[in-house]
Amino acid sequence: MTWTWFHRLASPPHLYRTAGRLTPWFAWPAALLIIAGLIGGLWLAPPDYQQGDAYRIMYVHAPSAWLSLMVYTIMAVAGAIGLIWRMKAAHALAAAAAPIGASFTLATLVTGSLWGKPMWGTYWQWDPRLTSELLLFFLYLGYMGLRAAFEDLQRADRVSAVLAVVGVINVPIIHYSVVWWNSLHQGPSVMYLGKPTMPPSMLVPLLLMFFGFTLFFGAVLLVRLQGEVLNRERAARWVEEEVGA
Amino acid sequence: MSELSVVPSLVSPERVPRSAPGAAAVAWMMLERDLKLAFRKASQLVQPLAFFAMVTTLFPLAITPELTRLRHIASGVLWAAALLSSLLALEFLFRDDAQDGTLEQYALSGRALTGLLAAKTAAHWLLTGLPLALIAPLAAVSLGVPAHALPGILASVTLGTVTMSLLGAVGAALTLGVRRAGALLSLLTLPLAIPVLIFGAHATQLAIRGEPYGASLTLLAALAVFGMTVAPLAAAAAVRINLE
Numbered sequence: 001m002t003w004t005w006f007h008r009l010a011s012p013p014h015l016y017r018t019a020g021r022l023t024p025w026f027a028w029p030a031a032l033l034i035i036a037g038l039i040g041g042l043w044l045a046p047p048d049y050q051q052g053d054a055y056r057i058m059y060v061h062a063p064s065a066w067l068s069l070m071v072y073t074i075m076a077v078a079g080a081i082g083l084i085w086r087m088k089a090a091h092a093l094a095a096a097a098a099p100i101g102a103s104f105t106l107a108t109l110v111t112g113s114l115w116g117k118p119m120w121g122t123y124w125q126w127d128p129r130l131t132s133e134l135l136l137f138f139l140y141l142g143y144m145g146l147r148a149a150f151e152d153l154q155r156a157d158r159v160s161a162v163l164a165v166v167g168v169i170n171v172p173i174i175h176y177s178v179v180w181w182n183s184l185h186q187g188p189s190v191m192y193l194g195k196p197t198m199p200p201s202m203l204v205p206l207l208l209m210f211f212g213f214t215l216f217f218g219a220v221l222l223v224r225l226q227g228e229v230l231n232r233e234r235a236a237r238w239v240e241e242e243v244g245a
Numbered sequence: 246m247s248e249l250s251v252v253p254s255l256v257s258p259e260r261v262p263r264s265a266p267g268a269a270a271v272a273w274m275m276l277e278r279d280l281k282l283a284f285r286k287a288s289q290l291v292q293p294l295a296f297f298a299m300v301t302t303l304f305p306l307a308i309t310p311e312l313t314r315l316r317h318i319a320s321g322v323l324w325a326a327a328l329l330s331s332l333l334a335l336e337f338l339f340r341d342d343a344q345d346g347t348l349e350q351y352a353l354s355g356r357a358l359t360g361l362l363a364a365k366t367a368a369h370w371l372l373t374g375l376p377l378a379l380i381a382p383l384a385a386v387s388l389g390v391p392a393h394a395l396p397g398i399l400a401s402v403t404l405g406t407v408t409m410s411l412l413g414a415v416g417a418a419l420t421l422g423v424r425r426a427g428a429l430l431s432l433l434t435l436p437l438a439i440p441v442l443i444f445g446a447h448a449t450q451l452a453i454r455g456e457p458y459g460a461s462l463t464l465l466a467a468l469a470v471f472g473m474t475v476a477p478l479a480a481a482a483a484v485r486i487n488l489e
Contacts, residue, residue: 083482135436142433149423158486159419163433166415166479170437173468177440181447 009089013238016229019222026219033212040205048202054118059206061111063213064104065129068136069171071101071217075143076168079161091157092232094164095147096224100217102140108133128182132175139167153232271356272364279368283337293334293373294380300326301384312389319388320449323381324442327402328409332431334373335413338365339484343421352488358481366414366477374406390453397452397462404465405445411472412437418483440468 009015041059048055075094082090112130113123124130146163150156198206233239266274283290304322305315315322342348342365351361381402382395390398416434420426448461 135439138432138436142429142436145429145432146419146423149420149426149429152422155422155486155489159422159483162479162483162486163419166437166475169475173471174436174439177443181443 010087012089012229012233012236013242015089015092016226016233016242019226019229023219023222023226026215026222030212030215030219033208034216037205037208037212040208041202045202045205046199051119054115057111057115059209061108061115062206063209064107064111065133066210067213067217068101068105068108068133070214071097071104072136072139072164072171073168075101076164079164083158083161083165088154088157088232089229091161092228093221093225094161095157096228097221098140098144098147100220100224102137102144104217105133105137105140109137126182128175128179131182132178135174135178136171139171143167268357268360272360272367275361275364276368276371279365280371282341283368283372289337290372290376293330294376296333297326297330297377297380298384300329301388305388316389316391316453319385319390319453320446322388323385323398323402323449324405324446326384327377327381327405327445328435328438328442330377331373331406331409331413332434334369335417335430335434336427337373338369338414338417339421340417343487348421348484349488352485358484359477362414362418362480362484363473363477366410366480369414370407370410374410375403377406378403385449391455393455394449394452397458398449400462401445401448401452401458401465404462404469405441407469408441408465408472409438411469411476412441414480415476415483418480418487421484421487441465444468 009018037059042056045056047053075097078090078094078097081087082094109130112133116125116127116130117123143160143163147156147160150159230239230243301322304318308318309315339348342351352358354361378399382398385395385398386392412434413430416430416437419433420430423429444461444464448458448465451458451461
């Protein structure tokens with residue numbers, strides 16, 4: 001297997017054009033999957049026997065939660081690649097991913113608390129998953145804050161990459177300590193989709209939404225990556241030719 | 246291009262001569278130096294302690310002066326105050342050395358920066374963490390905590406501040422190049438310190454209730470050991486990046 005395609009991504013114009021070419025391949029399937037998932041989840045799936053219709057917020061909540069974690073991991077991996085191989089494209093990817101990850105985390109928190117109102121009778125519960133999601137949100141804010149604090153882009157890239165790696169090591173420790181804390185402070189009053197198995201009519205739309213959200217993330221990431229590359233290379237001649245300004 | 250590459254980069258280390266003192270001796274020298282320097286500016290050492298005492302005073306004033314009720318929230322008050330005041334002390338960790346170029350010399354010395362920073366962090370803990378652990382029982386008594394809980398509080402705050410110093414070293418190293426980094430430093434460090442808060446406050450609570458708190462103490466010790474293993478590496482990487 002040759003790695004030339006990978007090495008060529010280090011060239012900003014090539015990265016810019018590749019990202020542009022790939023975007024529709026993510027965006028269109030994402031749109032189709034999300035529409036299909038929404039129709040399946042909001043209309044076709046039967047109401048839950050305990051939660052009624054309220055459970056349907058899961059179709060947005062669960063994929064957002066999955067992405068909030070995945071994006072942080074991607075950021076840390078990209079940061080590590082950037083640190084080890086001094087690959088600027090990887091840093092640009094991490095920079096482009098951070099605000100998307102923070103948005104998914106916020107979406108998870110908001111949908112979670114909206115779901116909490118009918119289920120728990122309160123918008124906020126110090127439930128382990130919500131709490132560690134909130135801490136994840138703070139980690140994203142810290143990462144973006146650190147990045148913004150440096151004038152020198154290269155330093156911002158590398159310092160925030162160290163933070164992302166430290167953070168990703170800590171995420172499981174934080175999560176399990178919060179789970180442990182919660183099990184001490186309150187009984188298992190919280191119920192997540194009581195049944196261990198979901199009927200296919202509920203599960204299939206959920207899977208569609210998972211894939212749709214992930215592809216949607218890919219499309220947004222590529223667009224943001226293009227913006228990031230343009231911004232970083234704004235003094236270069238190819239940018240002038242590309243954008244025609 | 247080829248000529249440029251001959252110029253040594255700013256932080257490329259020199260070779261250490263054979264006759265030089267060993268790593269342990271250097272770490273010891275570093276520790277001595279930092280302690281000496283700190284004691285010349287003793288007021289800086291007292292400030293985080295005064296802050297800790299001040300924050301613990303706020304709670305009885307804000308909530309209730311009844312000791313029976315304060316006892317229930319004592320562990321939370323102590324730990325929140327301890328976390329905040331160890332954040333406050335972080336500013337002193339690298340700032341002076343970064344400003345007068347000493348940190349650069351460390352990076353150039355050819356010694357492992359990891360070891361040097363570990364020694365600096367140890368000095369920082371002796372100067373800020375240990376005193377905090379020593380006055381925590383005093384603050385606890387003022388919150389109506391019974392005397393039998395004090396050894397547990399001393400032990401848990403001692404272990405917890407070790408991890409806080411290590412996490413803080415990473416945070417301070419990351420924000421070395423940032424002016425007025427205070428708020429950013431807290432945003433970076435506090436989420437990572439949550440496990441310390443949880444296990445520390447739990448140990449304290451159990452100690453106050455007179456129940457065995459060994460398990461939480463062990464977990465705090467595990468966090469401290471894990472921090473000792475990883476934090477100096479991350480701090481050294483961050484310092485090198487910020488010096489480049």
